[in-house]
Amino acid sequence: MKAAPEPTLLLDEQLCFALYAASRRMTATYRPLLEALGLTYPQYLVMLVLWERDGLTVRELGARLQLDSGTLTPLLKRLEQAGLLGRRRRQSDEREVAITLTQAGQNLHVRAAEVPRCMAERLCMTANAFIRLRDELKSLATQLAAPTDERD
Amino acid sequence: MKAAPEPTLLLDEQLCFALYAASRRMTATYRPLLEALGLTYPQYLVMLVLWERDGLTVRELGARLQLDSGTLTPLLKRLEQAGLLGRRRRQSDEREVAITLTQAGQNLHVRAAEVPRCMAERLCMTANAFIRLRDELKSLATQLAAPTDERD
DNA sequence: AAAATATATATTGTGCACAATTAAATTTGA
DNA sequence: TCAAATTTAATTGTGCACAATATATATTTT
Numbered sequence: 014m015k016a017a018p019e020p021t022l023l024l025d026e027q028l029c030f031a032l033y034a035a036s037r038r039m040t041a042t043y044r045p046l047l048e049a050l051g052l053t054y055p056q057y058l059v060m061l062v063l064w065e066r067d068g069l070t071v072r073e074l075g076a077r078l079q080l081d082s083g084t085l086t087p088l089l090k091r092l093e094q095a096g097l098l099g100r101r102r103r104q105s106d107e108r109e110v111a112i113t114l115t116q117a118g119q120n121l122h123v124r125a126a127e128v129p130r131c132m133a134e135r136l137c138m139t140a141n142a143f144i145r146l147r148d149e150l151k152s153l154a155t156q157l158a159a160p161t162d163e164r165d
Numbered sequence: 166m167k168a169a170p171e172p173t174l175l176l177d178e179q180l181c182f183a184l185y186a187a188s189r190r191m192t193a194t195y196r197p198l199l200e201a202l203g204l205t206y207p208q209y210l211v212m213l214v215l216w217e218r219d220g221l222t223v224r225e226l227g228a229r230l231q232l233d234s235g236t237l238t239p240l241l242k243r244l245e246q247a248g249l250l251g252r253r254r255r256q257s258d259e260r261e262v263a264i265t266l267t268q269a270g271q272n273l274h275v276r277a278a279e280v281p282r283c284m285a286e287r288l289c290m291t292a293n294a295f296i297r298l299r300d301e302l303k304s305l306a307t308q309l310a311a312p313t314d315e316r317d
Numbered sequence: 318a319a320a321a322t323a324t325a326t327a328t329t330g331t332g333c334a335c336a337a338t339t340a341a342a343t344t345t346g347a
Numbered sequence: 348t349c350a351a352a353t354t355t356a357a358t359t360g361t362g363c364a365c366a367a368t369a370t371a372t373a374t375t376t377t
Contacts, residue, residue, distance in 0.1 A: 020281035031302035036188035038309040108355040129172035150183035260325040
């Protein structure tokens with residue numbers, strides 16, 4: 014019976030740092046592709062959500078991306094300035110702000126379609142490895158989102 | 166013979182978003198633990214490096230963490246203000262700034278030791294799963310760091 | 318040695334993240 | 348019914364990330 018290995022403070026042994034470093038490298042790899050579309054990486058994520066379903070509120074966008082209004086409000090204002098979307102209060106509930114794509118925002122969908130293809134090529138992973146890693150990361154995030162006392 | 170699946174623009178299918186979301190969740194999980202030590206997450210990473218090897222230059226720290234002086238200089242100044250480290254020009258090369266832990270900075274090492282233990286418990290992963298995921302993320306980062314035309 | 322080049326850090330500016338607060342609209346309930 | 352509680356965005360403030368530039372020092376070239 015072997016004792017559980019003691020977790021260390023060595024940088025190279027940390028899962029958190031591998032995750033942090035990989036995430037920043039991923040964003041850096043997207044950067045030149047998205048720059049060609051006039052988007053930052055978080056802006057691209059917002060557009061992905063809106064291309065799936067237009068007219069969401071700030072709250073719904075935030076729920077999807079796990080971002081709050083402190084991040085989204087200025088980001089959405091920049092996308093509005095760029096002419097990709099519009100923001101207006103819902104008449105049914107004046108607290109809510111509905112985000113709607115402009116024609117330019119909708120048109121960008123077509124040009125964006127090559128981004129995932131380009132990244133897939135860049136990753137050099139099999140479809141299975143891709144899906145396995147993605148789903149492991151999803152379940153890690155789920156595990157970390159659970160309250161501290163959650164029993165599995 | 167099945168054709169390769171076409172990559173989509175659906176948010177939930179993106180590896181990048183799973184990575185981005187998991188990384189932010191991870192940082193959020195560290196936050197209360199590190200707050201007790203008076204550190205932010207990037208500051209904690211800098212301390213991990215210095216606890217392994219003191220007296221590194223800003224450049225060497227940056228190489229280890231993949232961060233540039235635009236990020237590190239103000240961060241290191243805040244850690245200096247907090248009394249955890251000192252910054253001084255190397256006499257051998259006045260361009261370089263050596264970062265040295267103060268006694269308080271060294272003392273924090275002991276209290277920090279429980280952070281990885283606490284996180285390991287929080288993750289609910291076997292040691293093998295932990296290592297496998299960590300190393301997959303490392304190799305992903307390596308793959309993304311390679312120049313675009315790299316053949317495997 | 319002077320000029321050109323390279324290197325290390327700092328500075329500036331933009332854009333996230335996220336906590337905390339504010340303000341307005343809506344819902345709830347005594 | 349109307350005061351309290353809740354909900355939604357926006358605002359404010361701090362701290363990263365990162366590109367671009369500036370500045371000082373060191374090295375190389377001529």
